[in-house]
Amino acid sequence: MSVTKTSQQANLEGTDVNVTLTTQTGVSKKDAKPSDPQPKMQLTPEEQEIYDGKKGDLLQKALKSVIQYGEWFGADKLVDLNGPVHMAMSWGSAAIEPFLEIYDKFAESGMKTYRPFTSDPKPMDHENLDPGEEKRKAVAETYPNQERLEKLYLKLGLVDSDSWSCASYLPEAGNAPSKGDNIAWTESSAINFVNSILGARTNRNSMGIDMMCNILGKAPYFGLMTDEGRKGKWIIDVKTTKRPVGMLLGSAIGLKVLEDVPYVVGLDKFLEDLNEEQKISYLKDMGAATASNGAVGLYHVEGITPEAKDQGRDLLVDNYQTYVIDDAELDRIYNSYPDLWPDHNKGPERLFVGCPHLTVEQLRFASEKIESGLNQAGISKPALPVYLFAGKKVRDAFVERYPKEAKYLEEVDVNITHNCPMMYLQTPKQSEELIVTNSNKCRVYSTARFFFDDSLMKVLTTGKLAPEYLKEQSKDD
């Protein structure tokens, strides 16, 4: 997906994974040298048969591609995959045509992924997020291969037509790996979650390579799949006076460590008063920010994440670095976020919450927060269109568990959509909309403006930015 950015944002080297130089695999190779020994993959007899073409041309090409990819990043063997499958390519733009042609060949040969898979969310959900007639046309023009992709995915092993969410690892979505599972995923926020919170093992793979791995049921063994690659290279020492906003904390961490593995200390005490679902929701959002402001594929939190619980500070490499995050540092990060709206003072057009997709608990919390905000303001409905983004299965679970809250959201015209907010904002014409959000990931990949929950609630009840966010237009605007 092409990312539309202004020169202002593109010039912010180091504030955005899209302009930061990393291998994007979740493993830094900045100290690598051409004279380092280059691995040669050792194959099992079964793999050798595939490599020699005895199982057909398609599998041979797939295996050769996976081997080559692995060897370039230091793998000397393949491992069998044994966990759930998730794909990131979820949009049918013309750009994916070459991949579709390859995937067609797999489907025509009756091949499927080694287990049924879920996918990232689609770029459109007009039933719940209707951009209007003109923009719907732009969506259709931008994604001419959408229907073809969806049909092809069902042939290749997509679980069902409701399995499109970046948070398919949530219990209600039914595609969570277990601790120690070897998997080959590509969606950066999902990788970050399943590696860190669930203890699964995947590198940050690339589209195309992920399908090859999951057709074969094998992935190259390097980086975050290895014990060594999962060690912490940084201690992140949280010394704030209160629980930091997860998205902002993750943003600070990602900007500092880029694609190294951070080991976070001092955060567990701030999470003690959260229940398990709230804790998971917090860490999901914090992690997604480390993966979008940096290219973090795995983090550890002392006393909380599974490997940190098991191994403690033995998880750290000997020569780890330290980054202290206090209130002033978080203020510095927040104040560095650019305002990319062409008219800084115009009212926002929509309010987005949920990038990555929300948990059931976050939907409940949003309902509670909106009800309280509207009551305090003495109004019956939000002053601008509000969208909560969640997978269909999570939304259904929310409706079942919290029928009163779900009904309330419906009554006040707050929409729950399974659209991908990021892709909504990267689609021509839609990308021009002025969006406010509390998602750092959404901010990084679009022109959306980021606000903390309380400020966002003021926007929700007034339809306007608070005076402190207004400013004079500069001559350069």
Next chain:
Amino acid sequence: MTKTFKGRPLLPGNAEESAEVSRVGFSPSASYVDIVFSGSKSGVIKDHENKDLYNRDIKGKILCLPQSIGSSAGACMMMAAAKADATPKVMLFANHVDSISACGLIMADNWLGKRIIAVDMLGDEFLDAVNTGDKIKVSEDGTVEIDN
């Protein structure tokens, strides 16, 4: 004067051509939008954020870059450019190759039969030494000679 550098040959090959240099990350997803969305077969780079390459035709040239950047769909864009025969002949990376370019290079080579010769880990000194228009000779062992 000839300056010589040695990198890791990812997709080995021999070539001699003039250099196109990007001193910032090269974004395939932003560079090849016309190929994907307008059916163009041109190698003219359309990423207006890349001041070094914007509106330059790098088809058949030797692209010198630090690493690629941008959306993970960049690999799809590289495949589309390879299919249109619009890619550079060679990509020379100063840093370790990244997963976007790796995937695009491997998939184009294996699935389309379109080889883009690639060498990585040439070092920052390589990018400091090379300028657009310099004559470059690439050998299959990863040796790169710049004539400027």
